[in-house]
Amino acid sequence: MKLLEDRIREEGTVKPGDVLKVDAFLNHQCDVALFDAMGEEWARLFEGTQIDKILTIEASGIGIACVAARHFGNVPVVFAKKAQSINLDGDQYSTSIYSFTKQKEFPVIVAKKFLNEGEHVLIIDDFLANGNALNGLLKICETAGVVVEGFGIAVEKGFQGGGDALRNRGYRVESLANVRTMDAETGSIEFN
Template sequence: MELLKERIRKDGIIKPGNVLKVDNFLNHQMDIQLFNEIGKEFKRRFADVKVDRILTIEASGIGIAAVVAQYFDCPVVFAKKSQSINLDGTMLSTQIESFTHKRTYEVIVASRFIKPGENILVIDDFMANGCAALGLVQLIHDAHANVVGIGIVIEKGFQQGGAKLREQGLRVESLAIVDAMDADAQTITFREDS
């Protein structure tokens, strides 16, 4: 998605340790006009599948997933990273390692929000090692629902997350795949640019 790549080049900051900071438009402050274009693009890419529900993980995926869901006319469910007193009933849970936060979370979703046989589209802002997406896929499988695809806004193609998911036969659509970043030169190479 050229509009997204242009925005990353313009406003993204590359930090040491393979960190791409896009908090000024994607995952802290949110550019809703850009999110609308992202929603349209995911709808275009997944137009061939029936989507009953979108699943994401808190917190950065929620805003994007909510906008995307408008184009699919379906609800959004987000996996919570902690138990709270307002969660009740049967829960689906799995362990997810966060590349960004360098810790492991037990994420949970009330089982009543992912029903057997439903078609679930996973949406998230970033993919590095793929652990978040793999964890969400596990939750969907545990619920006996179907993963119809995984939509990622920015994939770090030089890390193995996307490859792991695709090797499992999962459909992954990433709007921008970063193949290389240089923190010193502040340069970024996208897959199509290689």
């Protein structure tokens, strides 16, 4: 999606350690007109696919998912919560996600009542790098028995392999910007 790629080139910053900062418009300050265009594009890409619900994970996915949902007939958005601890009270699906950014494992939960067996789900998130967060959401979806129709991702860091691993498992992954290479020294970013 040229609009998003251009914005990343203009306002994104490459930092050492394969970090791409897009906090000016995506995940700290949010450009909701951009989010709206992204939602429109995902709706175009997934046209004809049944989507009953959008699943995302706090915090950065929420705004994107909520604005995008308007283009999917206002389907409900459920966001997985980062929990203090895994609470095995039986009302929640839970899993554990390792964050490379924060270098620690954190528990993630979704209330069982918000994922119903047989529902068709689109998973939306701001970033896809190694795929740890999305694999965590997938595990929850498998346990819940929902049908994952695909992934709507804003920025995929293609060179980190998480997206292709999902594609190899047969999942549809629609990344609106897919970074092939980026360089912290020169600041250059190239897209697939």
